[in-house]
Amino acid sequence: MPGSKPDAQTMIWMYRMMLTNRIFEVKMQAVYMEGKSPKFDLAKGIFPGEYHISAGQEPCAVGIEPHLLEDDWVGSTHRCHHVAFAHGLDGRAITAELLGKRTGLSGGLGGHMHLYDAKRRFSTTGIIGEGLPTACGAALAFKMQKSGRIAVAFTGDGAINQGAFHETVNLASVWQLPLVIVIENNQWAVSVPAAESTSMHDSESRAAAYGVAGFKAMNNDPEEIYALAEQAVSLARNELKPSILEVMTSRLEGHFMGDAQGYRSEEEISAARANDPIDIHRLKLIDRSILTVSEADLIEEELNAEVDQWISDAREAEYPEAETVFQHVYA
Amino acid sequence: MGNPESRKLNMARAISEAIAQEMRIDESVFCMGEDIRYVGGIWGHTAGLHEEFGDSRVIDTPISETAFIGAGAGAAMAGMRPIVELMFADFFGVCMNSIYSAAAKTHFMSGGQVSVPMVINTAVGGGYGDAAQHSQCLYSTFAHMPGLKVVMPSNAYDAKGLMTAAIRDDNPVVFMLHKNLLGVPFLGDERRATNSVPRDQYTIPLETASIVREGNDITFVSIGVGVYHCLTAADQLAAEGVNAEVIDAISIAPLDRERIAKSVKKTGHLVVVEDDYRSYGFASEVVASVTESCHSDLKRAPLRITYPDVSVPFSPPLEDYCLPNPEKVKAAASALLL
Amino acid sequence: MKDQLITWQNEDEAVITQWFFSSGDTVQEGDVVCEVTLEKTVVDIVATVSGELKILAEEDTEIGTDDPICAISPN
Secondary structure: OOOOOOOHHHHHHHHHHHHHHHHHHHHHHHHHHOOOOOOOOOOOOOOOOOOOOOOOOHHHHHHHHHHOOOOOEEEEOOOOHHHHHHOOOOHHHHHHHHOOOOOOOOOOOOOOOOOEEOOOOEEEOOOOOOHHHHHHHHHHHHHHHOOOOOEEEEEEOOHHHOHHHHHHHHHHHHHOOOEEEEEEEOOEEOOEEHHHHOOOOOHHHHHHHOOOEEEEEOOOOHHHHHHHHHHHHHHHHHHOOOEEEEEEOOOOOOOOOOOOOOOOOHHHHHHHHHOOHHHHHHHHHHHOOOOOHHHHHHHHHHHHHHHHHHHHHHHHOOOOOHHHHHOOOOO | OOOOOOOEEOHHHHHHHHHHHHHHHOOOEEEEEOOOOOOOOOOOOOOOHHHHHOOOOEEEOOOOHHHHHHHHHHHHHOOOEEEEEEEEHHHHHHOHHHHHHHHOOHHHHOOOOOOOOOEEEEEEOOOOOOOOOOOOOOHHHHHOOOOOEEEOOOOHHHHHHHHHHHHHOOOOEEEEEEOOOOOOHHHOOOHHHOEEOOOOOOOOOOOOOEEEEOOOOEEEEEOOHHHHHHHHHHHHHHOOOOOEEEEEOOEEEOOOHHHHHHHHHHHOOEEEEEEEEOOOOHHHHHHHHHHHHHHHHOOOOOEEEEEOOOOOOOOHHHHHHHOOOHHHHHHHHHHHHO | OOOEEEEOOOOOOEEEEEEOOOOOOEEOOOOEEEEEEEOOEEEEEEOOOOEEEEEOOOOOOEEOOOOEEEEEEEO
């Protein structure tokens, strides 16, 4: 494929990041389900509310992150943990935020769908499409500031049918802004398949309709995404041209934790799990002698221990004081 | 000879002067909206800006409110101070998420990490035949959302100081422009809104109401064009020996509850006047606030003079029937004081 | 320097819609001293010099070509 390949160090980093997310999501599923059985009540347990698992979509994050600079903007969605980890957010603070604790990223005020790290210019939102105009605005600011920085907005296959998507791509195109829109196409918008919600599936044509470059990664493969992301990021950073990078990826779990996925066939789910991108990446590392089996196992062991520590720290941490709700209404 | 500080401006010019003066000293301030370049905004409040600051800082947008108001929020989060325009408040329906979520909630949801220093200019008010989709006020619609500051000046002096303060404030500020008061000739002719405006920069605080007329017998609270209905009614009442205190709330959110309560404690009577729909509104909030804080000082139940709970009709006599006016304010006062 | 007389220089009739100064006020060169409206267009009348203003046509006065609007005594 055109474009460069990630070097060995990057390949190892990708493995670590993807595995961090996966281990986190698996362990946090168990935490989430505490108190929610036999009756699945969202309000119960130490991790209440909604929880959108990003297992399977890890390659989208690790394929793009190596091309980013400090002070680039990254906007993600309700399904954001993989992007947060790849972007360097503190796992302990993420975990605490999910449990609504004082030590969380937002002191417990945001929760799972609203993860922010101002220093890293990272934000997420629970409203479909909301992150697109915001990222477009960051790109506008960077162009005005002549800072050489870009904005990356992650979005989903369902969100591209939201008005905000169309308005944003047109605006970024007519103003020539340094914006990369990454469509994580996991083929499902909750229970509605992309084939039934979207009329145009040829992403290059879709991009061309707005006068921007379009890229499509087909295999949920970090190396493939890396090569295409390099082009998209370069266009933005060096030529102030926006682009759309669509990544065919895989949602291994339901839309949200608790979603029985009755609308998906067993075969489809099994096939997705059989093609787990992390397993495939790990095999590559071993085949290419970048890691030995025991080195790979050691990484997994370390990450398991680390995530366990985040979870136990988060359990022990205190809740914020009630009066905190009045503290951050206004700056 | 003559007072060098006696220069008057209408509200639209006062606002464009405020913006220009702040843009000269702060490079991060820029303007975005529909038709704000060559036309100077359809309300005239960005007149002269494009000539001075050019395409890079005075930007005409496509008709994409969700995108460009959301982009305003994003640019604000990334270090700029945008002044973004929602041409008519009525258009909030196409883009409210950008305002009440992206702009208003970010500071809170980020636990105070991220600020959104932006101004959202928007025009409100009817009375000139623009009918149901272009005449609304919607004060409480915006005021209801935590995280937004919502202000509306009633005169040019306040407008310049308030705009300067709004640009410098680190929060999203919805800056409402009452169409009857801007000085646009085809929209209304309230000449009292034109007053002396100092040439230098100054600010007036965003969260503070103003006593525009002192009195001991009854308190009128209003915003925007309603302030002038109250002043006219107050003049008429004065001829009958009744002295009304008129408060211009200026800040719809947060509301200056203390100043209002202090006045009601003095007078014992309250009439609230606004041109937004009656129920669940600004007037409702003022009455609730006063009832909670100084119920025992009220000699009679407060009255609200508002637009009824109907969409804005086109036909002029029907629109007149709905709008507040000095006669309705005077009648309310008389009812309370008899 | 003698008084500067400002007159209405347009073929169409118009009306003075708003004065931003009073007679006796000091204006600066470049100040918009009043607004004149014809149909839907608003025309700014600009002080050509700094000095003391004398209004020659009040608000709501209709003016035709060459009608006087104001005079400024330079200082």
